């Protein structure tokens with residue numbers, strides 16, 4: 001009898017920090033819970049903040065789609081190949097975790113470029129695509145240095161999370177679970193010293209949620 005194909009866990013990180021990243025630590029919790037269920041599973045990792053795409057990749061990919069192939073420069077072909085490879089990675093994954101640290105009240109430009117490149121692949125297009133990501137389980141991890149929780153003065157200033165949630169859950173149709181951690185800078189910012197115990201509670205709760213969602217991810221698509 002043929003062996004079962006190993007399950008694939010795709011992990012896409014967007015922190016620009018090499019270490020001490022809260023979103024990386026939370027993604028580790030998701031991954032550990034998933035690996036406990038799939039010890040022979042395959043982990044595919046992309047750290048977008050540490051290995052960014054060429055700055056003009058998306059421009060070439062988006063323009064290539066609107067030009068006759070005979071007019072393409074080598075850069076157009078390379079960008080289309082890159083986008084196809086990225087789309088294949090998400091399509092082939094059984095479970096996906098994406099981290100989205102808040103930078104200047106929005107998502108990182110590298111994460112945006114990753115999504116923009118995915119959207120150039122016809123299979124993932126909302127206009128005539130084949131919806132290959134529908135119902136695929138995904139965890140989105142959002143980390144924010146400040147406090148954007150309900151009732152806080154900065155409530156509504158996170159302009160990135162609503163966008164990324166809409167793309168993955170509504171455009172791609174993925175089964176998205178969210179983990180949010182606010183006040184991540186309280187530990188290192190003296191001006192936030194009074195908020196440290198709240199920050200710790202938030203972090204502990206986020207890790208519990210990450211572990212729970214990691215277990216849910218390991219069960220695979222519901223439908």
Ligand SMILES: Cc1cc2nc3c(=O)[nH]c(=O)nc-3n(C[C@H](O)[C@H](O)[C@H](O)COP(=O)(O)O)c2cc1C
Pocket residue numbers: 015016017020021022023024101102103104105106143144145146147184185
């Ligand atoms: C350039 C830069 C801009 C940032 N902008 C914001 C911001 O607008 N709002 C906020 O709450 N935190 C902001 N932060 C803090 C990060 O959101 C916070 O450190 C978060 O934990 C980063 O994720 P990580 O720990 O996974 O690296 C910023 C950090 C950097 C380096």
